[in-house]
Amino acid sequence: MVARFLTLKLTLMGNTFRKSVWQTIGMIVASLYALGVVGMLLAGVVALGFLGDPGWAGLAITLGGALAVLGWWIIPIFAFGVDATLDPQRFTTFAIPRRTLLTGLAVAGLVSVPGIATVLLAIGASFAWLTEPGVLLVSIVGAVLGIATCVLGSRAITTVLAPVLESRRYREVVAIVALVLIVMIGPLVSWLSNGVEVTVGSGSETSTGAQLLPLFEQVAGVVGWTPFGAAWSLGSMAHDGDWVGLVGRLAVALGTVGLTWLIWDRALGRALVSPPAGGGGESKAKGLGAFGRVPASPTWAVAARTATYWLRDPRYSGSIAVVPLLPVIMYFAGQSTGSFFMLLATGPFVGWILGFSISNDIGYDNTAFALHVSSGVDGRTDRWGRAIPMLVAGPLVTAATVLASVWVADSWHLTLPLLGLGLGSLLVSTGVSCAVSARLVYPVAKPGESPLKSPQGAAMATIVSQGIGFIVTVGLALPVFAVGIAAIVVGGLLWGIATLVVGLLYGTLILVLAVRFGARVYDRRLPELLQQVQSFP
Template identity: 30%
Template sequence: MALALTFRTSHTLVRMRLAAFRHALEDQFRRSWIVTGGFVGLVLASGTLWLAARGDHDVLVVVLAVWMLGWVVGPLFAGGGDETLRPEYFTMMPLPPRTLSTGLLVAALAGVAPVISLIALLSLIVVSGGVAAAVVAVPALLLQLLCFVLASRLAVAVYGVLLQLRSGAVIAALVNAFILAFTAQGWALIVAFVSADVQGTVAKAARIAPSGWGLVAVEAAGRGDWLELLAALAGLVVLAVVMLLAWSALLVRRTTATHTGRTPRRLLAARTPEGAAAAKELRSWTRDLLYGHRAVFAIAYGLFFCLMPLAIGLKSMLPWAGPAAVVMAGSMAANLYGADGTAYWTTLMTPGANRPDVRARQRAFLLVFGPSTLLITVLLTWWSGVTSAWPLVLSVLPALLGGAAGLVVACSVYAAVPTTDAHKRSGNPLNSGENEGETMGIVYVMLVLVATTCAPALVVALYFGWWGVPVGVLSGVLAWWYFGRVAARRLDARGPELLTLLRHGRSPAEQAKKTAGLEALPKWRRTLAGFCLGFGAIPLFPQAVVPAVFKLTGNHDTKSWFLALYQDGPWQWVVIALMGALGLSMYAFGGLTYYRARKRAPGVPGAVVAG
């Protein structure tokens, strides 16, 4: 009976998952993300098969470890992964926890990512080199795929538990920031802590990790070592069972735990509307665990990103930890009103509250990130000993703080994305609704917008030294004042429409209007625009901004994968300028394509299209 119930539940959930996937493909924006991600995944899977065909087992086992790492950390950067079927949807059904978790696991296998990973794991058959090893490779790759998916689900569940505790949210933010910084600066740690035998050392560690047990089984079958073969396969089975049981237990906690409110330790004592709004916003940053998580993540990312090169004795990036944290903080706070959700009605129903609310959000942002990033900048610049960096960083930092404080409110008003209300969040706090792709798109755009606000101050500091500091302060104040004024006026004029959007989301007619202009464009142009928006950061930041920082701070030793630093003399600046222009052009082309498509979309006839 239990087996039959599990089978029927799994079958039903798979059908629901596939139906939801077909529905997602009807949305142009989500379809473009799915197609782009699928294409990139296929390229990576093909590269894995090509490496397997070369017969280098040491490289292959490291690549498989990267695949498993991607399954574990990927959902942490993508809003908790794909939770089309949330466990909360089935709490009223008489399903045992293990039956529900097994059904959700099987449904999770019915997706694009598992299929792509399955293609990559076919590399175990490619390297088998014999009939016996090929036969063993089939169950090995299936068990390996099962462990990949289970590790992803379990990581999200554990992460969700951490985010429900204040200390856990801080720990999760630190881990998250370290992983993201490692993807960009991990080369320094690898060079420092791995000896000349890089491949051999990493391969040994990768074979010990669960991601390498499938390959270990195939290699053992090729040698005729049946004891090691059985141990590797049994290890995968035991690991899968343990992870499934742990995930089931966390699902029970997620769907049955109750959260009781706490009596405020200190009541609001403000006497003016501005003071009350500021106190409310400051408490949001200190009490809302997602707010706190994002704040710690932004600051920790700036620190990790600039501290990792210390492993090879490189101190020239230390002064830029504070500015990097501000840029990341601005991008993470780009949807403040969307995060509030329907709570915005309290502001809307209070006459004259829009302007104080906007200014309070700006002041709270500056109070949260201003002192901390200034302290980080001063201490690390002093530690680095790079005296030429002082006028640069002290010019850039106030410009970035003011620009970010202005842009976060303007962006969250003009480009608000509906998310799940705080009191309706699921047991997975990472998942904030059905618009994760749109939210991530705004984050990427804000990274560029916030970074560009320091351009005038940086140029003046480069040519006139300390005169860049007053320019940075002035530009920061102007950006804070102007964008805040624009946001407040927008709320006064379109506040009810914003509340309707946050409460009900976009109507079918609005969705159709949003995509009608894109549908009219040639497919190649839509694909190219999505590609430019997704990959414009590669030439702009790693190939232009970072090499420019290296040259400005006097670092002439580190070359890594920065193309410009392999050139001679003035050609370095030429390559930096070309890469920067390429990145900005990609963003401009993608952004203008989507903007013009929306402008060309029909107005009232959009309802006809939706029907």
């Protein structure tokens, strides 16, 4: 029966290569990328064991394995719906013993790009102890237990939380929180790196491996007694000859595997008898919302619908939640150089990001785009309707970001040039988005799905579409950039006013021309656009 599950999972994976060229390319790129990362990590760990200090190899395996377990347990909570190819609910009507079903699902859970990468990395890292056969054997046992901890813990958590994960409100909140956490990883790493350098640095000497080793040993000593790192630390314990620690951590690892198996078994039993009901619960709508606050015209109706999406769809609202964090990211990024240049560039960057965020609105509409086709919405109405909400809120957000950045950097003399650059970038990128989105549409997460989920095969199409839009935006915004850079270098009130005027007038011109161009392309390609959107996986 386990072999049957493996065959089924392999067949499902093979079928992804037949759906579309983009899915095939995306799967190949993901596989090659994973193999490259695994190869580099294995080379580094094995080199530590052979050429460097074996203690470093043990620390790397323990801490890296703990991070792998943490990722397997936490990521499914945020990226819900990532892999539902073998959903247990689909086997409810089959007379499969629950223990057999558990074993089959657990083994089949490794048949994926992340699963195969984890197995290769876990087993391969054990060969850092190749010169010590006994330690190598213990390390392989720990790797197997670590892999089991990853899979069983992930399945147990998602099965227990299935009733909550099915709630749409939960998915919306978690999606936004996940985006915020991902965006803040960079500043957090930068802050920790600076803190470590200050802590271990002495005099004019830089941090060395010998100075950092005690710090990592303390961390690994604690992590090795937790469910996350116990299995991965067995090889290190055997190498050090700490047999008491080895037995204790082996007990923790076995207990973790047994406990996660028991929790998954009980949760799966309840789920098979009483499947979680989807839906977000009852909600009472009051009034017409944004539709009751705009003039009664087709253009403003499209604008009201777009504004509603921005406020209620987590795929859009997640982007809004990230924007206030961009100044924080730029501030920490500039700390390494001791300059406020990155912070001052936040305003123009936010303007560009906001304008470009509507570059795939038709793709986000999904099947709702059929409403535009059936109701006869023309290109001019559609293009302006999608741009109006951005033109209302975008200048306010961009201006607030510019003012905040010059206040922190105490560079008030750059207010007018940065406002000109920010508003000019917003108008140009909005216009380019209105033109590009009528020609280039790529798959995105469907309504109700996690914004972190990327449809198979969408990676390459996204890179190409966004790359073309970025190049066109930069090329068209060169006049604004030229005047803005001159104003910053030369200085003076007149140059600042000139940048603001050029940014507003030139940006408005590009916006009007781009909307007209996009409207003509939209009208010409309307049937193709609908067919393309409906074919997305």
